[in-house]
Amino acid sequence: MPEMWSAPVAAGPVDALVTLPGSKSMTNRALILAALSDGESLVRRPLRSRDTLLMAGALRALGASVDDAGADWRIVPGELRGPATVDVGLAGTVMRFVPPVAALATGEIRFDGDPYARKRPMGAILAALRILGADVDGDALPFTVRGTGAVPGGSVTIDASGSSQMVSGLLLAAPRYGKGAEVRHEGPPVPSGAHLTMTVRMLRDAGATVETEPDVWRVQPGRLRAGEIDIEPDLSNAAPFLAAALVSGGRVTVRDWPAETTQPGDELRHLLAAMGASVSYEDGDLTVRGGAVHGIDVDLGDVNELTCVIAALAALADGPSRLRGIAHMRGHETDRLAALTTEINGLGGDVREHPDGLEIRPRPLHGGVFHTYDDHRMVMAGAVLGLGVPGVEVENLATVGKTLPEFGELWAEMLR
């Protein structure tokens, strides 16, 4: 029987200062780039969570040295070699960013993960690796990469509408491919544009030559030097805390908010303002003050990591919402559109699925079990609902450890 967490109700307007751990997406890109670099790298203030520890484990299995004993992690590249087994857990970044690196190793590298990871889209990137000259069997987990120590590289066209990580995974390893890589997307829109921009930015910062045009990315072959990489706080994981200001009519400040960033979470400034909050930014502090909570009609395709919390807020709003551009979230840690629909309606809500997203008509909600499907962002959505609805029991709080093991403590501290 999974553990239940009684989500606390806000006793009054929240007034809190929150400091968040590092970005999962930046950390796992930094680890990949460091493992492919010439010489030692230092990743400052990386996120320590299940997904980043799985990434560290994967790179160690391939021959890199990752010293994660301290607050900053030191990476020394090693000869990439098998045989090895990589556990991807349920981490999209590990299952899509590591195989292109494993193709550079010598020997067999076997990939598997959590049972549900076998359902997540992998076919396009595995087919792309074969076209670029790698020996990869299968089109989903579990699969094996038979590395020969080099990958020819070249041009490849894929349909990456299932996940932007298919593109990011190929680009991150491409500087070490013989001819680099030209990746062309054909199909419905690639989601998560912010993450693609992050990939290109971090590759260039590590010395790669990257050219882009709409749906085309070209990476030249060349050496990488990740050097020292500072990881920003995870702005997507600020979402539940900032949402607490709206639900409670209070004020939450998140410290160390970067003035400029590629993280999708930065869009919270605009999204939460559109939903009724007042948002201010001063000297690295982002402050959200809540008032009424309004519905929103918005395309979240480029910033879909924010969807679960935005949907929870929408269920508590004073008007209807329509969340668009998020069809591919059916391939996330769970089918998030179905999960959000089922679980919010289980609390008395009125959520309807559309092919491209959700329609949410607020209704008075009641307590009950909020199942979380091993999905960290479903835990965060349940916590936000619980602030405004007595009796919400969130299943399996620990699953939030995928990207924020400290969530429970930070949430309690915010409400103190």
Ligand SMILES: O=C(O)C1=C[C@@H](OP(=O)(O)O)[C@@H](O)[C@H](O)C1
């Ligand atoms: O590249 C990344 O770090 C990520 C890209 C996005 O994946 P999708 O494009 O599959 O949504 C995002 O949802 C995920 O949380 C992290």
Ligand SMILES: C=C(OP(=O)(O)O)C(=O)O
């Ligand atoms: C989709 C997510 O993660 P990933 O795809 O990296 O497992 C997420 O963190 O919302």
